[in-house]
Amino acid sequence: MIAKISFVAILSxxxxxxxxxxxxxxxxxxxxxxxxxxxxxxxxSGSGGSSKDCGDExxxxxxxxxxxQEKIPLLGPIIQAPxxxxxxxxxxxxxxxxxxxxxxxxxxxxxxxxxxxxKLSGPFPTVVLGMTDLIFLxxxxxxxxxxxxxxxxxxxxxxxxxxxxxFDQTLPDNLGNTHVLYLTLAxxxxxxxxxxxxxxAPSTLTExxxxxxRFSGCLPYEIGLLDETVVLDAGNNQLxxxxxLSLFCLEKVExxxxxxxxFYGMVPEPICWLGLNRNLVNLSLSDNYFQxxxxxxxxxxxxxxxxxxxxxxxxxxxxxxxxxxxxxFAQPRPCPRMWSYSYVPCRNAHLESLVxxxxxxx
Ligand SMILES: *[C@@H]1O[C@H](CO)[C@@H](O)[C@H](O)[C@H]1NC(C)=O
Numbered sequence: 001m002i003a004k005i006s007f008v009a010i011l012s013x014x015x016x017x018x019x020x021x022x023x024x025x026x027x028x029x030x031x032x033x034x035x036x037x038x039x040x041x042x043x044x045s046g047s048g049g050s051s052k053d054c055g056d057e058x059x060x061x062x063x064x065x066x067x068x069q070e071k072i073p074l075l076g077p078i079i080q081a082p083x084x085x086x087x088x089x090x091x092x093x094x095x096x097x098x099x100x101x102x103x104x105x106x107x108x109x110x111x112x113x114x115x116x117x118x119k120l121s122g123p124f125p126t127v128v129l130g131m132t133d134l135i136f137l138x139x140x141x142x143x144x145x146x147x148x149x150x151x152x153x154x155x156x157x158x159x160x161x162x163x164x165x166x167f168d169q170t171l172p173d174n175l176g177n178t179h180v181l182y183l184t185l186a187x188x189x190x191x192x193x194x195x196x197x198x199x200x201a202p203s204t205l206t207e208x209x210x211x212x213x214r215f216s217g218c219l220p221y222e223i224g225l226l227d228e229t230v231v232l233d234a235g236n237n238q239l240x241x242x243x244x245l246s247l248f249c250l251e252k253v254e255x256x257x258x259x260x261x262x263f264y265g266m267v268p269e270p271i272c273w274l275g276l277n278r279n280l281v282n283l284s285l286s287d288n289y290f291q292x293x294x295x296x297x298x299x300x301x302x303x304x305x306x307x308x309x310x311x312x313x314x315x316x317x318x319x320x321x322x323x324x325x326x327x328x329f330a331q332p333r334p335c336p337r338m339w340s341y342s343y344v345p346c347r348n349a350h351l352e353s354l355v356x357x358x359x360x361x362x
Contacts, residue, residue, distance in 0.1 A: 113128060113134060114136070116142070124139075128152075142164075145166040147169040150172035150174055153175055154177045158179055159182070160183075163209065166189055171193075173197050174197065180205065182205075182207040188212075188213055190214065192216065193216065194219065194220060194234070198222055198225075199225040206231070208234075209231070211233045211235040213237055215234065215239055216238040217240070221337075221343050223244065224247050224345055224346070225345055232250065239261040240263060242266070243265070245270060249348075256284070259284040259285055259288065267290055267306075267308070269297060285308050287311075289312050289328050291313060312329075
C-alpha cells in the first residue's frame with residue numbers, strides 16, 4: 001500500500017513538471033532479494049560532462065550500481081537528482097512487474113526504463129508498449145521468456161537491450177524497422193533464420209549481436225547492407241551455407257564473428273581483403289566446416305586476424321578430423337537463392353580486380 005501512495009504522489013507531481021523521467025528498477029547492492037525502485041526526474045535538455053557510460057559494455061555484466069545514471073548520450077544527464085530514493089522496496093523482485101501496472105504507461109515524459117540485472121521472469125512486459133515516449137528500454141540480464149512483441153521493433157526506441165534472457169521465438173519480419181543503435185539479441189534462445197528484412201535497418205545500427213542463440217538457416221545476402229556496422233557477431237548458432245560475398249560491403253566492420261556455426265565452402269577472398277585494407281581486425285570463423293582459404297585469407301591468418309581453427313581445410317593445422325568433415329558433408333545443406341551468394345550489393349572500385357567476372361550490381 002505504501003508503494004501505491006508514493007506512486008500516486010509522484011504521478012501528481014509529474015503533472016506539474018514537464019521534464020523527463022527515468023525509471024530504474026535495480027537489485028540493490030544490499031542483496032538480490034530486495035528491489036530498490038527509484039524514480040528520478042530532471043531536465044531532459046541538460047548539458048554537461050558524463051562519467052562512466054555503462055552502456056558501452058553491452059554484454060558485460062557490469063555492476064550497474066557503479067555506473068553513472070547519465071547513460072543517454074543524446075540527452076545528457078537525465079537524472080540530476082533522485083527525487084525520492086528509494087520510493088519503494090518490494091520484497092521480491094517479481095513483485096516489481098505487478099507494481100509497474102498499466103498506470104505506468106500513462107506517465108508522460110517516461111523516456112527510459114531500465115529493468116536490467118534483476119531476476120525478472122515471465123513474458124515480455126507488454127506494459128512498455130503503452131509507454132509512448134519511451135526511447136530507452138533495457139531488459140538485459142533477466143529471465144524473460146517467450147516472444148518479444150513485433151511492435152517493439154517499429155517503435156522509436158534507439159536503445160533496446162534484450163540480451164541475456166530466455167526469449168525463444170523466431171525473429172519477426174519487421175526486425176529491420178528498428179531504430180536501435182545496437183541490436184542486442186545475444187544469449188537468448190532465438191530460433192529460425194536471420195530475416196532478410198534486416199536490410200531495412202537504418203544506418204545508425206552499429207552493433208549486431210546475434211551470438212549464442214539457436215539461429216539456423218543460411219545467412220541472407222542482405223546482411224551485407226548493414227554498411228555502418230562495426231561489430232557483427234553471430235557466433236555459436238546453427239547457421240549454415242556458404243558466406244555471402246555481400247559481407248565484402250561491410251566496409252566499417254571491425255569485429256566479424258561467425259565462429260561456432262555450420263558454415264562451409266570457401267572463405268570469400270574479398271572478405272579477407274577487408275582485413276588487409278579496411279577496418280577488420282578480428283575475423284573469427286573457427287568451429288565451422290570451411291574447406292578452402294585463398295591467398296588473402298592466408299595472409300590474414302598470418303597476421304592473427306583470421307581464425308579458422310577446427311574447420312575442414314586440408315592443408316592447415318588444427319582442423320577437424322576427416323571423419324567429422326565427411327559426416328557433415330554427407331548431408332546436403334542447400335541454401336535458397338544460390339545466386340545471391342555471389343551478389344555484391346555495393347560498389348567498390350577494387351572488386352573487379354578481387355573477383356574477376358563479378359561485377360557490382362547496378
Ligand atoms: C576475436 O573474436 C572472437 C570471437 O568474438 C573472440 O573470442 C576473440 O577473443 C577475439 N580476439 C581478439 C584478439 O580480440
